[in-house]
Amino acid sequence: MKNIYIIGVGLIGGSLAIDIKKNNPEAIIHGISRKQATLDEALSLNLIDKKATLDDIENADLVIISIPVDATVKLLPSILDKISDSGLVVDAGSTKVDICKVVENHPKRRNFLAMHPIAGTEHSGPSAAIPNLFIGKTNIVCEVEKTTFKLQEKALKLFGDIGMRIRYMNPEAHDKHIAYMSHLSHISSFMLGKTVIEKEKNERDIFDMAGSGFASTVRLAKSSPEMWTPIFKQNKENVIETLKEYIDNLNQFKELMEKDDFEEVYNEMKNTNHIKQILNGIA
CATH class of the missing domain: 3.40.50.720 (NAD(P)-binding Rossmann-like Domain)
Known part of the structure; x- marks a missing residue:
């Protein structure tokens, strides 16, 4: 070629x-x-x-x-x-x-x-x-x-x-799986960045406290909206499904904290630690 x-x-x-x-x-x-x-x-x-x-x-x-x-x-x-x-x-x-x-x-x-x-x-x-x-x-x-x-x-x-x-x-399997593995993480990063930017309007010192954890989590929020908006539009149904599941998990985590059930908060995070083994297998 x-x-x-x-x-x-x-x-x-x-x-x-x-x-x-x-x-x-x-x-x-x-x-x-x-x-x-x-x-x-x-x-x-x-x-x-x-x-x-x-x-x-x-x-x-x-x-x-x-x-x-x-x-x-x-x-x-x-x-x-x-x-x-x-x-x-x-x-x-x-x-x-x-x-x-x-x-x-x-x-x-x-x-x-x-x-x-x-x-x-x-x-x-x-x-x-x-x-x-x-x-x-x-x-x-x-x-x-x-x-x-x-x-x-x-x-x-x-x-x-x-x-x-x-x-x-x-193609159908690709679009479904990639919604979880890529598209959701970009939305999460964009919305985390939005949340912090809105808070920073009233608390100017907030970015002075930003460490490597915040930087790595919000990194994808620097991605091109011109590229990502059409992706979300074409994969709308799968993205909405992943967002629903993600929001349900966030609400569950919030409810555990409201109930002072930090034993279950610990269990949620401990169980999710299994992702280390999964990602190590991919690397």
Whole structure:
């Protein structure tokens, strides 16, 4: 895959560009963006070799779409219209049901591979791109059977070579599970940040007391609203379900404290400590 086009040269797209280029120095990385300033920055950071437009996609061996999921849904069919019979289009969206559905009957559906590399930071834009972001990270691939075997084989090797573990899942299961493992944590972080900011209006010293625990918990509140609002919209039903369960647990914890039942407060936290073993198994 020599001619690689990346639509959205930010954290994920830019980091993919770095690692793909490192493993495939002969590859030519083309950047596509609505904003020329983004492409200029990507060029200055050596994330891409050339600027490109959507009309150039007919020359692509591989197109990587790394833009907000609502934009992906709108753009994906026209990108598949332009791709050659030997080219492949992949996306890196955090939701998969709507993205897969919009091209389910497209005549070039076999040229599309739906995936979600579960990696990233709270930062965005070309300057957020970093090398080795994907080492040891999971890449969820959906509906792999709908992609031409030779194309999926090339893509999975490409992403495996930069360190990603491949896992297969249907779009519905992906969106349900990711609501718990990613989307809920972002909402929690945003709302914790909101709560503290509102309190800080009256108590100016509150941020002087912020330690590493607060910083790590609220870190995700620095994430891009432009990216996350469409994710919540596309995965609305699953996110609402997870929020309901989360709020129920918060209310239960609050009630235990109101009853001075700190033995049960202890038990709740002790039982939850089991997550250490679970996360150690993932790491």
